[in-house]
Amino acid sequence: MSDSASTSLATAETQNGAAEAIHIEDLHKKFGQLHVLKGVSLSARDGDVVAIIGGSGSGKSTLLRCINCLENPTSGIIRVNGEEIKLKADSHGHTVPADRRQIERIRSKLGMVFQNFNLWSHMTLLENVIEVPVHVLGIKRDAAVATAEALLDRVGLADKRDVYPAFMSGGQQQRGAIARALAIQPRVMLFDEPTSALDPELVGEVLKVIGDLAEEGRTMILVTHEMKFAREVATHVVYLYNGLVEEEGPPEQIFGAPKSDRLKQFISNIH
Amino acid sequence: MQIAVGAFGFGLLIGTGGAYGKLYGGPVVRDLLEVYTTIVRAVPELVLILLLYFAGTDLINRVLEAMGYARIDVNGLVAGIWVLAFVQGAYATEVIRGAILSVPAGQIEAARAYGMSPGMMLRRITLPAMLPFAIPGLANLWLIATKDTALLAIVGFSELTQETRTAAGQTKAYFTFFMAAGALYLALTLVSNVIIGRIERWSRRGMPSVAGGAQ
Numbered sequence: 001m002s003d004s005a006s007t008s009l010a011t012a013e014t015q016n017g018a019a020e021a022i023h024i025e026d027l028h029k030k031f032g033q034l035h036v037l038k039g040v041s042l043s044a045r046d047g048d049v050v051a052i053i054g055g056s057g058s059g060k061s062t063l064l065r066c067i068n069c070l071e072n073p074t075s076g077i078i079r080v081n082g083e084e085i086k087l088k089a090d091s092h093g094h095t096v097p098a099d100r101r102q103i104e105r106i107r108s109k110l111g112m113v114f115q116n117f118n119l120w121s122h123m124t125l126l127e128n129v130i131e132v133p134v135h136v137l138g139i140k141r142d143a144a145v146a147t148a149e150a151l152l153d154r155v156g157l158a159d160k161r162d163v164y165p166a167f168m169s170g171g172q173q174q175r176g177a178i179a180r181a182l183a184i185q186p187r188v189m190l191f192d193e194p195t196s197a198l199d200p201e202l203v204g205e206v207l208k209v210i211g212d213l214a215e216e217g218r219t220m221i222l223v224t225h226e227m228k229f230a231r232e233v234a235t236h237v238v239y240l241y242n243g244l245v246e247e248e249g250p251p252e253q254i255f256g257a258p259k260s261d262r263l264k265q266f267i268s269n270i271h
Numbered sequence: 272m273q274i275a276v277g278a279f280g281f282g283l284l285i286g287t288g289g290a291y292g293k294l295y296g297g298p299v300v301r302d303l304l305e306v307y308t309t310i311v312r313a314v315p316e317l318v319l320i321l322l323l324y325f326a327g328t329d330l331i332n333r334v335l336e337a338m339g340y341a342r343i344d345v346n347g348l349v350a351g352i353w354v355l356a357f358v359q360g361a362y363a364t365e366v367i368r369g370a371i372l373s374v375p376a377g378q379i380e381a382a383r384a385y386g387m388s389p390g391m392m393l394r395r396i397t398l399p400a401m402l403p404f405a406i407p408g409l410a411n412l413w414l415i416a417t418k419d420t421a422l423l424a425i426v427g428f429s430e431l432t433q434e435t436r437t438a439a440g441q442t443k444a445y446f447t448f449f450m451a452a453g454a455l456y457l458a459l460t461l462v463s464n465v466i467i468g469r470i471e472r473w474s475r476r477g478m479p480s481v482a483g484g485a486q
């Protein structure tokens with residue numbers, strides 16, 4: 001945790017003994033004229049919990065979505081699991097994935113949890129959790145069901161296995177969505193403001209599940225507005241401002257002794 | 272009946288393809304589909320049927336002749352199915368396109384985020400998720416398909432109305448026979464409604480009912 005080398009150009013090989021799970025270098029993203037990411041670098045080694053914080057519109061979601069190519073970066077390097085995402089320019093000059101199969105393979109190793117849960121509404125909770133293991137990863141149904149039941153038990157939803165998402169509370173849906181992400185045995189979990197759409201009284205139950213995952217050493221990248229939570233679980237905090245990393249470091253430093261004025265102000269506004 | 276089922280079935284296929292083309296196709300595909308759905312939906316069905324049936328069979332024969340083959344007699348059943356399917360496909364395209372747009376974008380995004388290929392996404396997520404939104408519109412199309420078979424009578428194809436006319440003409444009991452024909456169409460509709468109701472309930476299994484009280 002003492003390293004602040006996450007922006008260095010170190011390769012995917014080991015550093016502090018842990019392999020690099022995510023490596024992002026000089027990432028740019030434009031939506032038309034709007035330059036949203038202006039050269040962001042970031043890295044997460046196995047076991048890291050990287051919290052991304054920043055004001056609304058600073059590009060946090062865009063950064064996270066570029067990692068699994070839900071948004072195509074305009075330029076830059078993204079390596080997942082040591083494998084660099086191959087990009088090419090299409091006929092309109094947009095950057096697009098060069099190899100669909102590669103993207104699908106990489107995506108199936110990243111467990112994404114969305115702000116709005118996005119469980120599939122025509123499937124029961126259990127069906128949601130086994131969908132990707134069975135149909136994308138080719139795991140036997142019996143085995144997938146057994147895994148799914150254990151995961152649902154873990155997030156406290158064992159009794160909801162045959163319930164459709166629309167009949168569950170937001171907190172239950174989000175815990176279910178976390179179980180769906182865990183079911184693919186992801187190398188990295190990606191969270192985009194997992195509690196922002198929840199009623200205040202439901203936030204705790206979801207944070208508890210995420211906190212447990214952090215404790216057991218899961219690699220996670222977490223976009224959040226929950227500063228107290230970020231401080232507790234993160235091993236590394238990145239403060240994004242206007243499409244650039246304004247400041248980053250261990251949570252004690254970012255929250256305890258911020259250097260940049262913007263970060264100071266951001267933190268004081270939150271409290 | 273065969274015509275209605277066939278036409279509706281092929282219409283659904285055309286509609287699904289058409290909806291996808293309209294939503295995700297290139298500009299050329301989209302424009303072509305726009306022309307297709309606009310024209311078919313603007314022109315009265317009877318005119319289309321006459322046009323497609325006679326012009327269509329004529330065209331096929333001309334092509335065949337030009338290629339040095341003998342003229343063929345187009346099977347009335349097959350022609351009827353294709354003509355109606357062509358018409359139904361245009362309406363189905365719009366119904367399904369609307370239904371796909373009603374699927375919350377997040378659910379499709381989740382499928383992408385978990386590495387589903389486009390084909391799997393269509394089969395596993397988009398189609399089943401859009402079904403509840405499409406069923407009412409498709410149900411209407413089915414009922415229209417059953418009744419459009421009557422229009423085919425004009426092109427000399429025997430269906431219920433035509434049979435009735437023949438029977439009535441022979442016995443002069445017009446009223447009785449047309450009542451019977453009407454009753455048969457009505458029965459078909461009622462049976463259809465029951466089946467459609469079942470399908471709709473099944474497709475909406477993941478949705479809380481609006482009329483109060485969950486499942």
Ligand SMILES: Nc1ncnc2c1ncn2[C@@H]1O[C@H](COP(=O)(O)OP(=O)(O)OP(=O)(O)O)[C@@H](O)[C@H]1O
Nearest residue numbers: 031034036054055056057058059060061062063193
């Ligand atoms: N698909 C898109 N098309 C055009 N502009 C977009 C798109 N997605 C995001 N943007 C713009 O990019 C900027 C950054 O958006 P982003 O969602 O990454 O911000 P954020 O940091 O996640 O904010 P928030 O805290 O509100 O979620 C915003 O100005 C947003 O309007």
Ligand SMILES: [Mg+2]
Nearest residue numbers: 060061062193
């Ligand atoms: Mg966001």
